[in-house]
Amino acid sequence: MKAEIIAVGNEILQGFTLDTNSNFLAKRLTELSFSVEKITVIQDKRQDIIQALDSSIGHCDLILMTGGLGPTSDDITKEVLAEYFGGQLVENKDVLSDIEKLISSRNLLMNEKNQKQALVPDNCIVVRNKNGTAPAMIFNKNNTYLVSMPGVPFEMKEFFENDILLFIKENINLTPILVKVINVFGIAESVLAEKLTDFEKNLPENIVIAYLPAPEGIRLKLTGKGSNFDDLNTGLDKLAQNLKMIISDNFVGFDDDTIEIVPGKLLKEKKLTVSTAESCTGGLIAHKITSQSGSSEYFKGSIVSYSNEAKINILGVNPRTLEEFGAVSKQTVEEMATGAIRLFKTDYAVAVSGIAGPTGGTETKPVGTTWIAVASKNKVESFEFHFGKLRDINIRRAAANALFKLLNVVKSEIDRN
Amino acid sequence: MKAEIIAVGNEILQGFTLDTNSNFLAKRLTELSFSVEKITVIQDKRQDIIQALDSSIGHCDLILMTGGLGPTSDDITKEVLAEYFGGQLVENKDVLSDIEKLISSRNLLMNEKNQKQALVPDNCIVVRNKNGTAPAMIFNKNNTYLVSMPGVPFEMKEFFENDILLFIKENINLTPILVKVINVFGIAESVLAEKLTDFEKNLPENIVIAYLPAPEGIRLKLTGKGSNFDDLNTGLDKLAQNLKMIISDNFVGFDDDTIEIVPGKLLKEKKLTVSTAESCTGGLIAHKITSQSGSSEYFKGSIVSYSNEAKINILGVNPRTLEEFGAVSKQTVEEMATGAIRLFKTDYAVAVSGIAGPTGGTETKPVGTTWIAVASKNKVESFEFHFGKLRDINIRRAAANALFKLLNVVKSEIDRN
Numbered sequence: 001m002k003a004e005i006i007a008v009g010n011e012i013l014q015g016f017t018l019d020t021n022s023n024f025l026a027k028r029l030t031e032l033s034f035s036v037e038k039i040t041v042i043q044d045k046r047q048d049i050i051q052a053l054d055s056s057i058g059h060c061d062l063i064l065m066t067g068g069l070g071p072t073s074d075d076i077t078k079e080v081l082a083e084y085f086g087g088q089l090v091e092n093k094d095v096l097s098d099i100e101k102l103i104s105s106r107n108l109l110m111n112e113k114n115q116k117q118a119l120v121p122d123n124c125i126v127v128r129n130k131n132g133t134a135p136a137m138i139f140n141k142n143n144t145y146l147v148s149m150p151g152v153p154f155e156m157k158e159f160f161e162n163d164i165l166l167f168i169k170e171n172i173n174l175t176p177i178l179v180k181v182i183n184v185f186g187i188a189e190s191v192l193a194e195k196l197t198d199f200e201k202n203l204p205e206n207i208v209i210a211y212l213p214a215p216e217g218i219r220l221k222l223t224g225k226g227s228n229f230d231d232l233n234t235g236l237d238k239l240a241q242n243l244k245m246i247i248s249d250n251f252v253g254f255d256d257d258t259i260e261i262v263p264g265k266l267l268k269e270k271k272l273t274v275s276t277a278e279s280c281t282g283g284l285i286a287h288k289i290t291s292q293s294g295s296s297e298y299f300k301g302s303i304v305s306y307s308n309e310a311k312i313n314i315l316g317v318n319p320r321t322l323e324e325f326g327a328v329s330k331q332t333v334e335e336m337a338t339g340a341i342r343l344f345k346t347d348y349a350v351a352v353s354g355i356a357g358p359t360g361g362t363e364t365k366p367v368g369t370t371w372i373a374v375a376s377k378n379k380v381e382s383f384e385f386h387f388g389k390l391r392d393i394n395i396r397r398a399a400a401n402a403l404f405k406l407l408n409v410v411k412s413e414i415d416r417n
Numbered sequence: 418m419k420a421e422i423i424a425v426g427n428e429i430l431q432g433f434t435l436d437t438n439s440n441f442l443a444k445r446l447t448e449l450s451f452s453v454e455k456i457t458v459i460q461d462k463r464q465d466i467i468q469a470l471d472s473s474i475g476h477c478d479l480i481l482m483t484g485g486l487g488p489t490s491d492d493i494t495k496e497v498l499a500e501y502f503g504g505q506l507v508e509n510k511d512v513l514s515d516i517e518k519l520i521s522s523r524n525l526l527m528n529e530k531n532q533k534q535a536l537v538p539d540n541c542i543v544v545r546n547k548n549g550t551a552p553a554m555i556f557n558k559n560n561t562y563l564v565s566m567p568g569v570p571f572e573m574k575e576f577f578e579n580d581i582l583l584f585i586k587e588n589i590n591l592t593p594i595l596v597k598v599i600n601v602f603g604i605a606e607s608v609l610a611e612k613l614t615d616f617e618k619n620l621p622e623n624i625v626i627a628y629l630p631a632p633e634g635i636r637l638k639l640t641g642k643g644s645n646f647d648d649l650n651t652g653l654d655k656l657a658q659n660l661k662m663i664i665s666d667n668f669v670g671f672d673d674d675t676i677e678i679v680p681g682k683l684l685k686e687k688k689l690t691v692s693t694a695e696s697c698t699g700g701l702i703a704h705k706i707t708s709q710s711g712s713s714e715y716f717k718g719s720i721v722s723y724s725n726e727a728k729i730n731i732l733g734v735n736p737r738t739l740e741e742f743g744a745v746s747k748q749t750v751e752e753m754a755t756g757a758i759r760l761f762k763t764d765y766a767v768a769v770s771g772i773a774g775p776t777g778g779t780e781t782k783p784v785g786t787t788w789i790a791v792a793s794k795n796k797v798e799s800f801e802f803h804f805g806k807l808r809d810i811n812i813r814r815a816a817a818n819a820l821f822k823l824l825n826v827v828k829s830e831i832d833r834n
Contacts (some may be wrong), residue, residue: 010631013453015444016638018437027432036430041456071607072628075618105803106605113607131805152630154810210433282707283700286721290699293775293808301727303718304703314718314760343731358710391710
């Protein structure tokens with residue numbers, strides 16, 4: 001099955017907005033076994049939209065289109081689609097009532113522009129928007145389905161994962177395709193690739209492997225296609241287990257179990273708790289943990305101690321430790337971790353202190369130098385890292401490594417008991 | 418002048434790789450006054466490459482093409498380009514020597530694949546690669562220049578910023594273009610659009626406006642084209658100042674001065690300090706603030722109090738307040754804010770407590786209910802919000818609104834003094 005993606009938006013063509021929508025849709029369509037043949041980004045211009053439709057309708061099974069559906073005058077996609085597929089705009093009572101509810105919940109008054117958003121083509125399936133004002137629309141012509149969705153990323157994702165996915169599964173005949181992800185942490189991509197040389201050589205023809213590296217670790221993605229779903233599933237599972245063995249200590253989890261999820265899951269399962277004491281990560285570890293619903297069961301809180309006074313007054317770090325060894329040191333980060341345990345009364349605490357850059361580096365402690373400590377009730381361990389020069393990447397790497405060290409310490413204590 | 422971008426690569430179409438190259442080139446081309454008419458991502462297939470070229474050559478002044486130039490057998494772009502423009506591949510001694518040097522510097526031996534990379538079309542300008550093995554190539558046909566560059570982001574950027582930029586400036590006659598961004602917060606897109614109806618009607622023909630909404634506010638973008646750079650600059654500045662007046666209290670800043678930047682800038686300028694006490698935002702406000710280099714001058718720290726015990730023991734919230742009014746209440750969030758001021762000894766503190774969801778909502782306090790307090794030394798103000806149902810968006814909206822409220826309180830206290 002072939003698919004294409006069309007994004008409408010001058011902001012993308014001007015480089016103002018990174019087109020993450022097309023990336024998201026390309027990934028999801030590939031997972032569904034579509035071959036994505038083309039991504040096109042075009043302007044909010046009648047002629048350009050028509051030309052894009054002409055070159056795609058009838059040449060693929062599905063077109064996903066994003067953007068161009070806002071309330072402002074530069075958004076003309078809905079009008080052009082109605083015309084292209086030979087329909088007219090009519091007021092939709094359900095959509096109107098959705099918009100009225102949304103507007104009144106924000107304590108606003110309906111205006112002409114909101115009213116206009118309730119006009120929809122009379123020749124499409126209208127899908128109501130639970131998170132915004134513009135509905136999605138599904139058209140069909142020459143055996144091609146065209147789905148038009150708003151360009152606001154979270155509205156688009158909600159549409160896709162719910163109504164549109166269901167529609168695709170019910171209306172387009174897809175070959176079974178399965179994806180299994182193995183999350184890996186703490187190993188360089190080239191070293192991992194070398195470790196997996198034999199594994200890759202012996203992969204069956206219907207399964208491909210891809211490496212997706214990020215500061216939060218490497219995601220190894222196995223994608224398999226086949227006619228029998230159960231065989232494919234069993235085969236992929238076997239390979240994934242095999243990979244887990246080879247990767248050994250650097251294995252984090254399967255699929256959605258990334259380094260941001262796994263420590264929390266383990267703590268929850270074992271009814272253990274954690275807190276954090278953060279300097280250079282500035283709250284990012286706490287933010288990553290609390291992004292998970294239900295995290296309040298195992299996460300009690302964080303002290304972001306961005307000043308020495310906060311380290312001393314709140315976390316109880318000894319002023320002499322700071323004076324003698326500095327804020328970025330084994331001694332300070334260990335006292336930060338034990339301070340957090342004392343304050344939050346948690347089973348574990350993880351602390352980070354480092355020089356994120358671009359300023360603050362010295363000869364002996366260059367930008368990127370980072371200390372991470374993990375404390376449990378009777379013990380504290382610490383680890384030194386040397387990251388790079390980029391502030392945002394250093395912060396992300398520090399947060400991810402802190403979670404990985406936390407995971408290892410918790411795991412080894414559980415194994416010991 | 419019109420430009421188009423073509424990216425070649427299955428990894429983008431499968432969603433493995435986010436196409437940051439096209440975003441970079443779109444931004445740079447727009448800055449150079451090109452109108453970027455289209456971005457197309459295609460597979461490494463002869464027929465697809467030819468079709469993309471057919472639909473673009475002769476229709477624009479410049480095509481920038483990335484990817485498809487690697488050493489592996491699936492990279493066929495160079496062969497297809499040579500053929501399309503009517504040339505043949507010949508060995509280039511300079512390119513061969515560049516490759517030999519690079520390979521030996523990595524302690525590797527030349528192989529057949531490296532040797533093949535020294536073959537270049539005999540009908541193009543060859544631009545040598547200082548950072549990798551594949552050279553860039555410049556072709557011309559029907560008044561369209563086509564530049565083909567490797568897809569490795571840093572190699573591509575180096576090519577563009579040096580040789581290609583120079584070539585464009587020398588060979589294509591460009592008109593000045595300028596962009597001005599006005600950052601707006603706390604107003605719905607439709608309400609803003611209504612407020613700006615007259616402004617939009619009276620915009621000169623050479624200037625266009627675009628709305629870019631996100632949980633962190635709306636970015637209004639003015640793009641102007643003209644023959645005289647100074648006139649254009651003055652004109653855009655006047656319009657931006659005009660917009661600032663119309664937008665009034667919802668104006669945050671120009672260009673890069675977003676809601677995540679402006680409060681910190683103001684605090685730094687006035688030598689004031691801030692701390693945060695975060696419940697549902699879980700450290701995100703602190704993370705946003707500390708993402709800015711130099712933030713330690715005005716940011717002292719945060720207490721992420723995810724449990725009631727932490728609110729009581731660390732922030733000093735009265736247990737009776739929690740019992741009587743609950744954690745998500747005016748009273749609790751105000752005590753959190755004053756607690757943070759006391760602990761961190763800052764001039765201001767901002768506190769947030771809310772129900773991010775998806776669980777935890779009640780009849781009287783549904784998911785999305787959020788309280789934000791801003792405390793200064795002698796005063797505390799608080800505000801109630803009702804966001805939506807999506808956890809991550811609720812967290813982002815709460816963090817952005819907290820920063821906006823902080824900004825307003827600081828501004829009004831400065832105005833009063």
